[in-house]
Amino acid sequence: MRFRLIKNVIKQGFQGMWRNRGMGVASISSISAVLMILGVVLILILSINALVIDTQGKFDEIELFLYDDVTDEQLTAIEDMIRSKEGVLSILYKSKEQALDSYKEQWGDEGYLLDGLEEDNPLPNSYTIQLKDISFADIIVDEARTMDGVEKINYHKEVIDKLMVFANYIRIGGMIIIAALVSVSIFIISNTIKLTVSSRSREINIMKYVGATNGYIKGPFVIEGLLFGLIGSGLSIAVVYYGYGYFFDSVNENLYSLFTIMLVPPNVILTDLSIIFVAIGTGIGAIGSLVSMKRFLNV
């Protein structure tokens, strides 16, 4: 008997959706619109996250520049200090000569321009410390500053910190926009479904008097809302995925290499995007229809 009731409810939900397809177009478009904007915000957030992680990876080293007259004892002391610290992956000592060589290598064909600098090499001796993560840097840097032989320290914690703050603003701003859009669309859906509910208020009234449970009465409308949400999310997944894919490809083609590093590839986000869209789309549909039912159930 339970099973038959559930089957009835689902059947009526599908019928209701078909009968109200005009209204459905309105519901589906508003859900789709919200989800598409959500998609853009989401991609923005993901890209910025990727940028932060990428940057953190790139800036996970400290460069210690040393005075030219640094002694071997000082060098050992610095090296021991660094080795005793947590989060250090490797230490690379680079002498003035090695530094110059690697510059020459980097410059390639123009390397000859650096010829002649051997006599009066302006490049310092240095340590390059590879860290697990930039957060380990502060302790090392603070101690290194006090040590003899250290001239200058280069690391990019400020850059990362600023980037994180910026990323957080984007995240919070994105969430606020999404929350506002979701509530607006729940309002739109509930009003749309309210029209179909009120056109069936007679039926609902009769059902109440014959002893139908609230669940049985609500069920079809909730399913109708769910289906609207499902279609809306399907549409917007397609639009966002292909739209973004097209954008991504055209940006890549033009070789704005700096820009492409920031963008997440479309196929990476497809699964997450689909899950989020379907969850929010059906959620909006179901909640919207429940909200719209409330008034009609008080008999």
Added chain:
Amino acid sequence: MIKLMNVSKEYDNGVKALSSINLEIHKGEFVFLVGSSGAGKSTLIKLLLKEEEPTDGSIYLKGMDITDVRDRRIPNIRRNIGVVFQDFRLLHNKTVYENVAFAMEILGTHPKEIRRRVPMILSMVDLSRKASHFPDQLSGGEHQRVSIARAIVNNPPVLIADEPTGNLDPETAWEIMKVLTDINNRGTTILMATHAKDIVDVMKKRVIAIENGVLVRDEEKGGYGREIQAH
């Protein structure tokens, strides 16, 4: 079957619709509920259907206290009471058969049982030939017979009829009374609110009269009474 003890109802706006009603209706009885408009008949029916809560007193249905029940249980209570309204309340996009079957579907009745029971009930109210008609193709009396069929198809022990003949001409009204009498003879308890003086006078059933929220008369084989203005 139905028992009211000291039942009072005062609406939120201060209108006192019923005061200290004591009433007992036994299984298989046919009871007329009479009184002028606004006397409290509708309120009494709403209390039985759990559409309204009494301010005071207790209501029993089949020996069960239904005075204070949770909203979740109201559907269960309503399944014990069939209701017929003056305005029929049929679904216009469904045929006669579907209108009656609808009441069984929403309770999850087996389709086989629905196919067996609906034609039986339709023949009881003499509508077998109109099973596939839509309400718009029916006369007023036929409308009301469909709504009676729907009310009794789930076999409720009690049938409440709220002015079932109010929109019908006298001849058709008697048709409906015949159907109701048949149903009553099969054991269903019937409570019928009405203004139809001639019907009450001829039927010689128990009459309960309410005036200004007070039960003023309860007599076996009574008449409509002089003190009430018919409409």
